[in-house]
Amino acid sequence: MKYTLSPLGDQAVMIEVDTIINPSAQRKVKAIVARLDEVAPSWMVECIPAYTTVTVVYAVRAFSGKGSPFEQVCQRIQEMLLCVNEVAGTEQRIVRIPVLYGGEFGPDLAFVAEHNGLTPDEVIAIHTLESYTVHMIGFAPGFPFIGGMSEKISTPRRETPRLKIPARSVGIAGMQTGVYPIETPGGWQLIGRTPIELFLPDEHPPSLLAPGDKIYFYEITNEEYEDLRGDVE
Amino acid sequence: MISVTKPGLHDTVQDLGRYGYQKHGVVAGGAMDSFSHRIANMLVGNDETAATLEITLIGPSLLFEEDAVIAIGGGDLLPMMADMLVPMWRPVFIRKGCELRFGAARTGCRAYLAVAGGFAVPVVLGSRSTYVKAGLGGVEGRALKKGDVLHVGKETSLVKKLKKRLPSKEPIYAAGWGIAEKHLPVLSTPYEIRVMQGKQYEWFDEESKHRFWNESFIVSSQSDRMGYRINGPLLKLNEPRELISEAVTYGSIQIPSDGNPIVLAADRQTTGGYPKIGQLSSVDFMKLAQAKAGDRLSFKEVTVEESQRLFEKRERDLKMLRAAIRVRLR
Incomplete structure (x- = not known):
């Protein structure tokens, strides 16, 4: 899955899957949220899905390793999303x-x-x-x-x-x-x-x-x- | 129990915010100046997540119907007891029957009143914070009014200890120590606020970007817990563009089509559709929270990495302060 990562301030990162609203973007957003909820990493405060983005709010304090907390969180997200594919045709409530x-x-x-x-x-x-x-x-x-x-x-x-x-x-x-x-x-x-x-x-x-x-x-x-x-x- | 004999302009119970429900559109909220909120809580031996009273511009009069230990942080709203000023940034013992009266802001905009044990209002969606627009949290989801009664959480060992130690029948007794001035925010205009580039920073024309960093903005009277409208140079996009609504956060600087920035604050909506030119550093949220209509703001550029270093340093300072206060309270 293709996406970009960019900071939203110093305590959140935005995952962007598309630049236009379309059904595929919506499925990708849903798949990412499902993956984040499944892993529920301890550093994640919450995530906020929108049309083409999922924003992950994280605890800066949880990162003490090498590189800035932003760099570390991007790396973790990339690892987590390696095995995520947009789910096709999930049932609609x-x-x-x-x-x-x-x-x-x-x-x-x-x-x-x-x-x-x-x-x-x-x-x-x-x-x-x-x-x-x-x-x-x-x-x-x-x-x-x-x-x-x-x-x-x-x-x-x-x-x-x-x-x-x-x-x-x-x-x-x-x-x-x-x-x-x-x-x-x-x-x-x-x-x-x-x-x-x-x-x-x-x-x-x-x-x-x-x-x-x-x-x-x-x-x-x-x-x-x-x-x-x-x-x- | 503390009763409100006269309400202030906008007194609300706040804690560190309501997290985990933004995906359902529920506003995060929480103390506008969480730095002052946290220190006020530390000074009375509370957990930093305990609820305090956020007091805005003109404060209330509060009758203490039980002995209490309080601490006041944030802007100076001239807290008085009888005809005596109550010192800020230190624990103060208040005897049953005393009335604490706040005046108008002398410095800053918001004061935080912490009471040992915390304000015992119900927890709604994980937080005691008041969100007036949806009637959530706090006292019936609204600002305080005359006759309201605030209950205090379980009497802490600190209150018991201080009660025993008190030598006289004085109505109040302030600790002989407090937070040193060097740890306190300087509350005077112009406020220099550190800002990162926003997600749509490159959408703005060169002149707008230049003026954003080099000129100052005045806080308008249309500013509240949701956001601050600020006036200065008008900021324009390179070309008309529509943003697809996406998450916003405390400190997002949105530019609507009229070119006047809106700086989002604690009660911001969860998502927004205006381009964001910048994003405040978390460590400077308190400067925004303490700025009032007519105050000047200027923006200094920092990177995300620098901003996070400032954040980590602030947390280290607070940790040391917490340890020092604990020793004093023992």
């Missing part, structure tokens, strides 16, 4: 996410429809038709970067970002769709809200989704939303 579209929870659904010359119901139909892939978790606790949205409902971000986007909002920004696990400011067009939590601080792992997951959104009614919310609370 399927996660279905219920969404109450429109209304108070999806104030921008009408705008998204108008922008694309569709009716709100057509937007919902398209949004629930496609399957999506989780590329990475980052930015905020449990926040999934999701690929695979149809161009037919792509909508630019709001010109003025909202100061508060409520937790569990489902939105669209350009070609991306996503769910906000926690309340944050943001410029996404909000089309609905899910009753289920994506960030689960009391569970292991604390994130509902993981890289590689395949997800579907499905529409629910007000009543179903309340029922599911009741289950969560």
Whole structure:
């Protein structure tokens, strides 16, 4: 497997497998993370996978040998990755996410429809038709970067970002769709809200989704939303 | 038990951070100035991972409802007891019923209050650190407010010993020794911060690179535990380029398209999509943590190897300090 190693500050090293996002890069990232977790070297604090990179945070104090800790850690990583190959066609976990579209929870659904010359119901139909892939978790606790949205409902971000986007909002920004696990400011067009939590601080792992997951959104009614919310609370 | 009679601007319980969950998007957090946090803990006989109170710019008033041994490190926020200044960087015995009042920052930006036994807040995902945006850790995942009660961990043998040794009924009693000034950070602007080249350093044009190292930047008021926005020369890429989101860390210097740098700090997000021109040396995180709006920063280039040598030297110094403090506390 080809990759480059470069420092991210004095306590982390970034393994880069590609310079463009593609399925092969995602498989390589997954294989490297699996290998690192399998070996679980004592000097590794944790690793952070992204689209085309895996960043390894290490304990500088663990290295006393010849050369800088960075040099030593690079050598260890090279040794560890000697026998790693991208895993082909590993099974994808399927996660279905219920969404109450429109209304108070999806104030921008009408705008998204108008922008694309569709009716709100057509937007919902398209949004629930496609399957999506989780590329990475980052930015905020449990926040999934999701690929695979149809161009037919792509909508630019709001010109003025909202100061508060409520937790569990489902939105669209350009070609991306996503769910906000926690309340944050943001410029996404909000089309609905899910009753289920994506960030689960009391569970292991604390994130509902993981890289590689395949997800579907499905529409629910007000009543179903309340029922599911009741289950969560 | 310690109760908050008046909250400060932003007081949060912090430890050394929440590691192992960044792959799930969970922010690492922890003390902004871990150097001061660690020394404050050492001075009261705590493990360095114990939780302290991080106090920002304007501090709180705290009523001690039990005897305690404390130490205050970091920026000088004028801690007072009645009308007496409480000395920093040394163990101080505080009798039950006394109120410790902090003022506004005289030097630096953040003070660290350690109490023997540590602040006993629940451990969430391996850490007691408060992450306000997700409501994690600390006291209900938020900054302190009036009426909050902070519980102290098990009474340590140190507290018992000092209680017995105390000769008088004085409300407070400061140890006759503390950390020598030569070990302490110099908290004055401009802060010269050592910086390594960032992963996308070569994406920037020659003029931007030159000005980055040779001019200074002013900390803007839009600075918090997540990151510092700093203003100075605008930094530009050679050509427009999009970065694929990748991990960032404490000290990553990101340049968004407006050209004004953002220096990421303890509560940074786990990944970012802006090019990174530089990366702070770990040993200088404390300078960033102690800089406040209006302070000046300048950047001095070091290599990763040099930065790691500085890190190792700092750890050796702290080890010696720890040993010396242990002897004193015995």
